[in-house]
Amino acid sequence: MKIINLSEKNSIINRYLAEMRDCDYQKNRLLFRNNIKRIGEYEAFEISKTLDYEAKDVTTPLGVARVNLPTDQVVIGTIFRAGLPFHEGFLNIFDHSGNAFVSAYREYTNEEHTEIGVHIEYLATPDLTDKTLIIADPMLATGISMEMGMKAFITKGNPKHIHVACVLAAPEGIEHIKNTFPEGKTTIWCASIDEGLNEHKYIVPGFGDAGDLCYGNKL
Ligand SMILES: O=P(O)(O)OC[C@H]1O[C@H](OP(=O)(O)OP(=O)(O)O)[C@H](O)[C@@H]1O
Ligand SMILES: O=c1cc[nH]c(=O)[nH]1
Numbered sequence: 001m002k003i004i005n006l007s008e009k010n011s012i013i014n015r016y017l018a019e020m021r022d023c024d025y026q027k028n029r030l031l032f033r034n035n036i037k038r039i040g041e042y043e044a045f046e047i048s049k050t051l052d053y054e055a056k057d058v059t060t061p062l063g064v065a066r067v068n069l070p071t072d073q074v075v076i077g078t079i080f081r082a083g084l085p086f087h088e089g090f091l092n093i094f095d096h097s098g099n100a101f102v103s104a105y106r107e108y109t110n111e112e113h114t115e116i117g118v119h120i121e122y123l124a125t126p127d128l129t130d131k132t133l134i135i136a137d138p139m140l141a142t143g144i145s146m147e148m149g150m151k152a153f154i155t156k157g158n159p160k161h162i163h164v165a166c167v168l169a170a171p172e173g174i175e176h177i178k179n180t181f182p183e184g185k186t187t188i189w190c191a192s193i194d195e196g197l198n199e200h201k202y203i204v205p206g207f208g209d210a211g212d213l214c215y216g217n218k219l
């Protein structure tokens with residue numbers, strides 16, 4: 001399975017990540033969401049280079065221009081809540097794409113808060129048959145939300161290719177995707193692969209809780 005870690009090469013993404021990780025900077029939710037959105041735009045641009053293209057003629061006021069245009073039918077499938085600003089970034093670039101949404105939230109299943117279960121409650125998607133599906137969620141921690149989101153999406157059609165797009169990935173989450181997603185038609189994109197998970201299944205050094213940092217605490 002192809003894994004693309006965008007911070008392997010220096011780029012302005014390093015600045016966005018540094019701001020998102022910084023405890024003081026994090027106090028401004030608008031800036032946090034905006035950096036998720038910008039990383040979504042950047043990843044979308046990189047993913048666009050992997051699509052199939054076909055030459056088409058476009059009539060300008062002065063003549064005819066031959067341009068290569070993508071032929072893939074892209075659907076951006078986003079996992080609520082933290083996926084929302086990420087979705088906006090992808091949609092800024094793939095403005096002709098379809099849009100799919102699934103909700104997922106993690107809940108501790110023991111008193112020590114060391115085990116999690118993931119709940120899916122909402123699904124809205126177009127037909128995904130033969131589509132290029134980008135599943136956008138900024139955090140790939142255990143990978144369970146991504147797996148359950150994908151399984152909910154593919155009840156509505158079998159995509160041609162699945163791009164797993166996140167901002168931060170833990171090695172455990174990447175391993176989980178390798179074991180649960182279709183080999184040969186899945187690509188993982190992230191802006192950084194962090195050290196691992198702490199005992200509460202949070203990515204370290206990470207950001208903290210991305211959904212809360214975007215939108216505030218939930219009960
Ligand atoms: O890889 P996992 O261990 O499943 O963790 C990743 C999930 O955790 C976060 O969602 P969370 O459950 O905190 O919901 P939220 O977006 O509403 O905050 C994040 O947005 C992912 O969906
Ligand atoms: O570190 C983590 C792990 C899961 N979800 C988050 O929001 N942050």
Ligand SMILES: [Mg+2]
Pocket residue numbers: 082209210211212
């Ligand atoms: Mg959360």
